[in-house]
Amino acid sequence: MKRVESVFDIIAEPNRRAILSLLVSSQQSVGEIERQLRMPQPAVSKHLRVLREAGFVESTVDAQRRLYRLKPEPLHEVDAWLAPFRRFWSAHVDALERHLDRMDQSTPTKRKTRKRRRGPNREPGKGETK
Amino acid sequence: MKRVESVFDIIAEPNRRAILSLLVSSQQSVGEIERQLRMPQPAVSKHLRVLREAGFVESTVDAQRRLYRLKPEPLHEVDAWLAPFRRFWSAHVDALERHLDRMDQSTPTKRKTRKRRRGPNREPGKGETK
DNA sequence: AGAGTATATTCTTGTCAAGGTATATAAAGG
């Protein structure tokens, strides 16, 4: 019955990220989350359930309330996945920003379209210069 | 027509994460990715398109090939989102590992199931010290 | 030009999860 969702699936949901961000400062009850995020209570409960089952949060009972707080492990996992990339960009980010199109030395077959535009542009394959 | 997906949506897909991990070592052509990940070529192209439009990768043309390489910014964004949590767990992870449910020290209201805290939480001393 | 190679783009289909609404459970208090 349980989908084994990866931690990445869990944090893909914006409301869940919002909940996690709320909890980073301190534990909160469902009602407090509901009010601060202005989202319907069932939605909060459902997301909290997902977060709980994935180990992102845990809860303790306080009368009718449930106090939710963060658990670090799953986010640690995300952090661990990021590690190699962190190394990558700390090594390359400056070079990238200076010359993006400098690092090709693979196998220039013939003439090549050496440069690609940088910036907020998309693929040049659409309006090809042909 | 364009869904503007968050970076978290993008990396929620396992194949896309695999592609990114491949590219961290060096740029690769579509065919190389296809072979290493053993996934159908259209799938690779489609995921690459998503990654490209989200700014995770960029490509240069090499004859009929396209060489894809990483761009750091979007993953940086993920990293930035993680920052507050990193502070959180580095502060609490040891305490958590010792006793998770230890942190109550307030007025017990009446009879209770076990333990609980009352009041509008917001415990001081936590949160960001910035 | 045609053949071969490399990559991109349809179109369709099935799945799955988020949102909404209503209702269920549980505890507290009069």
Next chain:
DNA sequence: CCTTTATATACCTTGACAAGAATATACTCT
């Protein structure tokens, strides 16, 4: 007990999206 407060769950509908197969585009070489 009945009501109020707090949270959880069930049901349903809808939309997003990944996978698959087939086809299109693009470039190279003979």
